[in-house]
Amino acid sequence: MTDRIKAQILNKQDMGRIITRLSHEILEKNRGIENLVLIGLRTRGAYLAERIQRKIKEIEDAEVPTGFLDVTLYRDDFRTRLKQPAVEVTNIPFDVDGENIVLIDDVLYTGRTIRAALDALMDFGRPARIDLAILVDRGHRELPIKADFIGKNIPTSIGEEVRVKMSEIDDEDAVNLVEVIDN
Amino acid sequence: MLKSRHLLGLDGMEKSEIQLLLDTARSFREILNRPIKRVPTLQGKTVVNLFYEPSTRTRISFELAEKRMSADIVNFSASTSSVKKGETLIDTVKNIEAMKIDMVVIRHSSPGAAHLLSQVLDANIINAGDGGHEHPTQALLDMMTIREKFGRLDGLTIGIIGDVAHSRVAMSNIFGLITMGARVLICGPSTLIPREIERLGVEVYHNIDEVIPQVDVLNILRLQLERQESGLFPSLREYHNYFGITTERLEKAEKPILIMHPGPMNRGLEISSHVADSEHSVILEQVTNGIALRMAVLYLLGGGKSEIH
Numbered sequence: 391m392t393d394r395i396k397a398q399i400l401n402k403q404d405m406g407r408i409i410t411r412l413s414h415e416i417l418e419k420n421r422g423i424e425n426l427v428l429i430g431l432r433t434r435g436a437y438l439a440e441r442i443q444r445k446i447k448e449i450e451d452a453e454v455p456t457g458f459l460d461v462t463l464y465r466d467d468f469r470t471r472l473k474q475p476a477v478e479v480t481n482i483p484f485d486v487d488g489e490n491i492v493l494i495d496d497v498l499y500t501g502r503t504i505r506a507a508l509d510a511l512m513d514f515g516r517p518a519r520i521d522l523a524i525l526v527d528r529g530h531r532e533l534p535i536k537a538d539f540i541g542k543n544i545p546t547s548i549g550e551e552v553r554v555k556m557s558e559i560d561d562e563d564a565v566n567l568v569e570v571i572d573n
Numbered sequence: 574m575l576k577s578r579h580l581l582g583l584d585g586m587e588k589s590e591i592q593l594l595l596d597t598a599r600s601f602r603e604i605l606n607r608p609i610k611r612v613p614t615l616q617g618k619t620v621v622n623l624f625y626e627p628s629t630r631t632r633i634s635f636e637l638a639e640k641r642m643s644a645d646i647v648n649f650s651a652s653t654s655s656v657k658k659g660e661t662l663i664d665t666v667k668n669i670e671a672m673k674i675d676m677v678v679i680r681h682s683s684p685g686a687a688h689l690l691s692q693v694l695d696a697n698i699i700n701a702g703d704g705g706h707e708h709p710t711q712a713l714l715d716m717m718t719i720r721e722k723f724g725r726l727d728g729l730t731i732g733i734i735g736d737v738a739h740s741r742v743a744m745s746n747i748f749g750l751i752t753m754g755a756r757v758l759i760c761g762p763s764t765l766i767p768r769e770i771e772r773l774g775v776e777v778y779h780n781i782d783e784v785i786p787q788v789d790v791l792n793i794l795r796l797q798l799e800r801q802e803s804g805l806f807p808s809l810r811e812y813h814n815y816f817g818i819t820t821e822r823l824e825k826a827e828k829p830i831l832i833m834h835p836g837p838m839n840r841g842l843e844i845s846s847h848v849a850d851s852e853h854s855v856i857l858e859q860v861t862n863g864i865a866l867r868m869a870v871l872y873l874l875g876g877g878k879s880e881i882h
Contacts, residue, residue, distance in 0.1 A: 460600065463612040463872070473574055474876045476593075477600040477869075513609040 393568045399526070399544055399552070400565040408541040409438070412523055413445035415539050416492055423454050425518065427489045431507055432460040432478040435495035437558040438525060442494065457482035459493075464506035480510075487515040492539070496554040498524040501535035526565055528552045575873050579691045579698040582707035583748040591749055595717050597869035598862070604641060605864060615644035618675045618875055623666065624701070625651040625681040630836055630860065631701050631711070635678050638867035644875075647674065662686065663693055670694050676875060679703070697874045705741055711835055712745030714866040716753065718859050719790055722831055727754030732784045733775075735794035735816060735843050736765045742835045743794055747773050760784045761794075761816060764805040781816050785823065790831040793818050796843050809842055819845040829853045836860070 400408070420426045423446065430439025436458040443456045460478040468474075493507055504522060511520065523539035528546040544552060544567065551568045555561070575590050583591070604612060620639045624632055632648075639646050649669070666677065676697040679687050684706035691698040702708040720726055731750055737743045737759050750757050751774045759766060760778040771777055778784050785791075796812065806812050823830060832844075832854040840846045849856060 463604075463614040468614055468876050469617070471876055474873055477597050477872065479600045480603050509613070513607055513611070515608060 393551070393570055395566050396550070396569050397567045398564060399567055400542065402563040405525070405541075405563050405565070408525065409441050409445055412539050412541060413442050413449060416442070416521075416523065417446060417449060419521070419538070420490055420492075423450055423452050425488065425490050426454050426492065427484065427486065428454055428456040428492050428494060429482065429507075429511070430456070430458050431493070431495040431503065432458055432480075433559065434554050434556050437556045438496060438523075439494040440558075442492075442523070455484045457484065459507060459510055461503060461506040461510050464510045466502060466506070482514055485515060486511065486517045488518050491517045491520045492523050493520055494523045496525045496556075497552050498522070498527045498535075498537050498540075499530055499552075501531045501533035504535050505533050525554060526552050578874060579687070579700075580709055580870055580874060581687045581691060581698065581700045583709050583712055583745045583752070584707065586748070586752065588752050588754075591713070591716070591753060594713055594866070594869055594873065595720060597873060598713070598717050598866040599721070601865040601868045601872070602862070604868070605861065611641050611643055613643045614872060615639070615642040615875055617645075619645040619647065619673070620676040620678060620871070621647045621649060621669055621674050621696075622701075623649045623669075623677055623679045623681075625662075625679070625686070626702065628680050628702070630863075631680065631708075634860070634863045635699075635701060635710075635867055638864050638871060641864065642868055642871050642875075644676075644871065662689070666690055666694060670696060676871070699870060699874065702741055705739055705744070707745045707748075708741040709745050709749075710863070710867055710870060711742045712749045713870075714859055714863040715742075715746055715792060715833060715835070716749055717862045717866050718833065718855050719831065721858075721862070722855065723789065726750065728756075729789045730756040730758065730787055731790045731792060732788040733757060733759045733792045733794065734781065734784070734818065735761050736796055737761055737770065737794065738765045738767050739797045740794050743792075746792060747775055751775070758784050758788060762806050762812070781818075781822065782825065785826050785830070788826075788830055789828075790833060791818060792833045792835075793844050795835060795837060796839055798839070813842050817841075817843060817845060818848050820847050820851070823848065831855060833859060 428439045428443055430436035439456050443454050446454050458481045460480045462475050462477045521538040524537040525541040527537055527540050527543050551570050553566045553568050555564045557563050622635055674696055678699045678701050680701040681703050684704035686703045687698050687700035700709055723729055733743050747757055757775040758778055759775050760781055832848055834856045838844055
């Protein structure tokens with residue numbers, strides 16, 4: 391399988407500006423940080439959550455509780471996949487009861503990952519509200535799910551993929567539109 | 574990725590496979606601390622727990638792991654079944670499989686029982702102990718517990734003490750630990766050490782006081798009293814005097830030694846109460862890790878399309 395990069399959608403500076411804007415929007419809607427918690431979806435949503443947490447600290451001079459969620463065990467394709475994806479550690483070291491959760495992920499596509507995340511969060515308690523913040527919305531939803539905070543809308547076709555790279559685990563900060571070519 | 578659809582033993586398993594099992598188990602640990610200790614992953618899968626030998630902790634641990642993964646469970650114990658009417662193992666499991674099950678966890682007194690099932694059934698087979706052969710999930714949870722404390726397995730020295738000859742726990746630990754790059758010392762009376770066990774890559778000792786100064790971990794085996802009728806050592810008291818792990822013995826070591834025991838313990842025999850309850854004992858953490866480890870095994874084996882038609 392070979393992939394071809396069709397276009398770079400966001401560079402490092404673009405990503406930085408989007409994270410700043412998303413942080414302000416989250417603070418605006420929640421009118422500050424009271425009862426606000428961030429939960430990032432492993433893998434790259436967790437790094438995004440950490441970056442938003444740092445940005446909010448710069449703005450408000452306060453630390454928002456931040457947790458990380460791996461939704462692998464809640465996915466709906468366990469019976470159809472042959473290879474099991476690695477399960478990463480979930481770490482939500484605070485009570486979510488009555489909190490306003492902002493769920494954070496890199497790409498919103500079919501909505502199935504978010505469905506799994508909502509189910510998982512309900513096992514941790516009863517939050518007052520859950521919002522969804524997303525770096526890139528590429529469309530093609532298969533479930534009735536929408537994002538509350540959107541970094542960038544990118545119309546895509548099914549044969550394309552949106553690859554988010556973050557310097558925490560990749561060699562750079564960038565979002566690329568990739569064409570997947572099956573041989 | 575695991576190479577086999579079954580978990581029959583650690584003999585021949587590759588380092589990367591053991592690593593994957595231990596890494597996955599570490600991720601599952603956290604689920605046990607949640608308010609709702611259950612994930613939906615195995616919904617719709619049916620697991621049969623087939624126990625031909627008495628077992629409390631392994632059976633409960635598997636059962637809890639299955640429930641935490643949302644599997645449907647059927648429990649079968651030999652004492653209350655048609656085994657008493659003379660049905661063979663293969664006939665029994667063929668009948669159970671005809672009821673559309675997906676996975677079988679088996680404990681049996683015959684070495685190779687799990688292997689036999691893997692040849693005649695389409696279901697995933699998990700060996701929960703087969704005679705004196707292997708008990709892979711116990712060894713994996715032991716390794717998980719050691720790795721949690723030391724951050725690694727390679728380069729550590731682990732002492733396995735006691736009745737190695739009757740111990741499937743010891744066999745699986747030896748296979749796994751050697752593969753992971755640990756040094757393994759075994760120690761016990763020569764009547765309880767299998768001949769030529771050195772060929773597996775372990776060092777054999779008969780004096781516990783020579784072992785203690787060298788090790789990071791002591792895994793103390795249960796003295797299987799039910800298998801000692803044949804007089805393999807003079808008396809329980811003599812066994813305790815020569816091989817029992819006591820505080821006085823451990824004080825001779827320069828560094829603290831991690832204390833493990835697969836249970837159930839004979840307090841005052843192979844291990845003193847003081848050692849069993851000391852701050853360096855991780856015996857109860859082994860039990861907790863056992864559930865996470867078995868959840869990881871079910872997860873890694875249970876996915877994909879069912880091959881039963």
